[in-house]
Amino acid sequence: MRRDLEAVFRRDYSLVAGVAARVLGSPTQADDVAQEVFLSFARSSPSAVPADQARGWLCVAATHTALNLLRSGRRRIAREDAAGTRDAALTGETAPDVADSVVVSEERARVRAALARLPRPQATALVLRHSGLSYAEVAAALHLSPTSVGTTVRRAESALREELTRP
Amino acid sequence: MKLTRHPAEGVLRRLIDEPAGVSDPDRDHIAACGRCQQMLAAVRDDAAAASALLSVPSTAEGQDDDVDAAWQRLRGSTAASVPAASAAADGARVVALDAHRVSDEHVSTARSTRRLTGRGAWRRPGVVALGVAVVVAGAGTAAASDWLRIFQVQQVAPISLSQADLAGLGQLPDPSAFGEAVATKPVEIREVSDAAAAAQATGLQVPRVAELPRGVTGQPTYQVGYAGQVSFTFSAAKAAASAEAAGGQLPPVPAGLDGSVVRLSAGPGVAAVWESSAGVPALIVGRAVAPTAESTGVPFTQVRDYLLSLPGIPADLASQLATFTGDGSTLPLPVPADQAATSTADVNGAPATVVRSNDGTMAGVVWVRNGVVTAVAGTPSTDELLDVARGLK
Structure with missing residues (x-):
């Protein structure tokens, strides 16, 4: 067990859970992902993950774990829930605000599907940047130059737009 | 010295987030170049759209109580010394190096x-x-x-x-x-x-x-x-x-x-x-x-x-x-x-x-x-x- 675990946890937990939530589109499973990531960090040795690199490591780990979760199809349950709500809305059994929430939830699902289809380095850089990490932090976490971070994030945003505007 | 080439889109992207990270010649060029301004607007639009799309509906950013509760949960997992968290996200292996x-x-x-x-x-x-x-x-x-x-x-x-x-x-x-x-x-x-x-x-x-x-x-x-x-x-x-x-x-x-x-x-x-x-x-x-x-x-x-x-x-x-x-x-x-x-x-x-x-x-x-x-x-x-x-x- 790492001695710096609690200090790192209290410093970075919210950020890491936020990264996972950003990928998953919901905070529901983000806590589980954050727990798994910190558990892995707890078992790492300080030589493998030095304390000063912990924040970037944790954020990358949270992104990958959440993306894997998206890709593994375990989001099926959420989709089925959404479909159930939509069916209810279509049959007029629910109030109009439920129909609105269906639209929102479908868009969220499309965004996550698009995110999961992006090349992994692009998706990771995109999520890290939009989670508030600086270019220098993203660069260090992904072994890129700060200039490449701009290029990678730009490509990801452009690809996301193309994915979502595709008929 | 005046820069004649157009900076790459990655530079335009960084200009939006971290202007200080972009070199003076690049900044000067972009400010004076109609084509780069047009491109910058498109890059900015995409960045803003991505930011909105990736926003989290209700914040996962924990209050102190949430962090305390999460910490207790992690302590339980580490004390048990079993990969319990993997049950929560099975198969989604954590990553890291190499x-x-x-x-x-x-x-x-x-x-x-x-x-x-x-x-x-x-x-x-x-x-x-x-x-x-x-x-x-x-x-x-x-x-x-x-x-x-x-x-x-x-x-x-x-x-x-x-x-x-x-x-x-x-x-x-x-x-x-x-x-x-x-x-x-x-x-x-x-x-x-x-x-x-x-x-x-x-x-x-x-x-x-x-x-x-x-x-x-x-x-x-x-x-x-x-x-x-x-x-x-x-x-x-x-x-x-x-x-x-x-x-x-x-x-x-x-x-x-x-x-x-x-x-x-x-x-x-x-x-x-x-x-x-x-x-x-x-x-x-x-x-x-x-x-x-x-x-x-x-x-x-x-x-x-x-x-x-x-x-x-x-x-x-x-x-x-x-x-x-x-x-x-x-x-x-x-x-x-x-x-x-x-x-x-x-x-x-x-x-x-x-x-x-x-x-x-x-x-x-x-x-x-x-x-x-x-x-x-x-x-x-x-x-x-x-x-x-x-x-x-």
Whole structure:
């Protein structure tokens, strides 16, 4: 067990859970992902993950774990829930605000599907940047130059737009 | 000095977030250039759209109470010392370092515990060759499914690389020149306290040495690695562009190969390492779930023939790899012909490959049984290593 675990946890937990939530589109499973990531960090040795690199490591780990979760199809349950709500809305059994929430939830699902289809380095850089990490932090976490971070994030945003505007 | 070229889109993107990170000449150019202003507006729109799309509906950013509760939960998990959190996100392995190490995990456990980092690993000719080799050595037939199993290691056999081969491999293109390699499940390697912890972390039976060879003493350290996976997506456009840039021509791409994906998986694995007084490993006993390769339904023969026809694969090597087509279960182990000699042996009924360096300083024994590859390597003699191999419990 790492001695710096609690200090790192209290410093970075919210950020890491936020990264996972950003990928998953919901905070529901983000806590589980954050727990798994910190558990892995707890078992790492300080030589493998030095304390000063912990924040970037944790954020990358949270992104990958959440993306894997998206890709593994375990989001099926959420989709089925959404479909159930939509069916209810279509049959007029629910109030109009439920129909609105269906639209929102479908868009969220499309965004996550698009995110999961992006090349992994692009998706990771995109999520890290939009989670508030600086270019220098993203660069260090992904072994890129700060200039490449701009290029990678730009490509990801452009690809996301193309994915979502595709008929 | 006035900048005449237009800065790249990545620079425009950074200008939006971190203007101070953009050089003065670039900033001056963008401010005065109509085309760059237009592009900047488009980049800004996309950035704003992405920000909105990736926003989290109700904040996951915890209050102090939430963090306290989460901390208590983690403490419970670590105290239980079981991978409980993986139940919450099963199969979604956490990541970390050395993304591509997986592709030669079986070799590195036999040779040493050194790490290969990031994309650099792919640029190492031996790893590139091995990646090609693992793919090429697959079987031609398998049940139709979304993912076609084309290769599962059941035994290891050396292929000899001459100096000319090695020189040729040095000219091989980086895999990113003809596709995209992504570590879909990057590997984390870490040290654990003892064999029990290693077994718990990997689910493997950790090999126990019955009797240490002369000169090897003390307790080993244990390294474990989770299962890892690398996906390679072939891109005909990228390959053609790279070939053109190199002044060559790409062999005709078979129908269906463009966009096809080959997925290499390996691990988890464990290695017990006994250090010598000189600080180098005196003995390494490693065990890992043997590598497999799968593809998205492209006929295996097309993948094999195409990869072997790529410019830069030495003809000698290609002809050896082309023989790995029969049973689809043999892992080629590249061995530099001028630096090491190979032979075969029997380890309790399993055919094993024995490699010994010509200077006599290192040797190794590698074999596969029931989809698990085991390696014993180090400074003892071949006979002593075979004794260790045969006596493993």
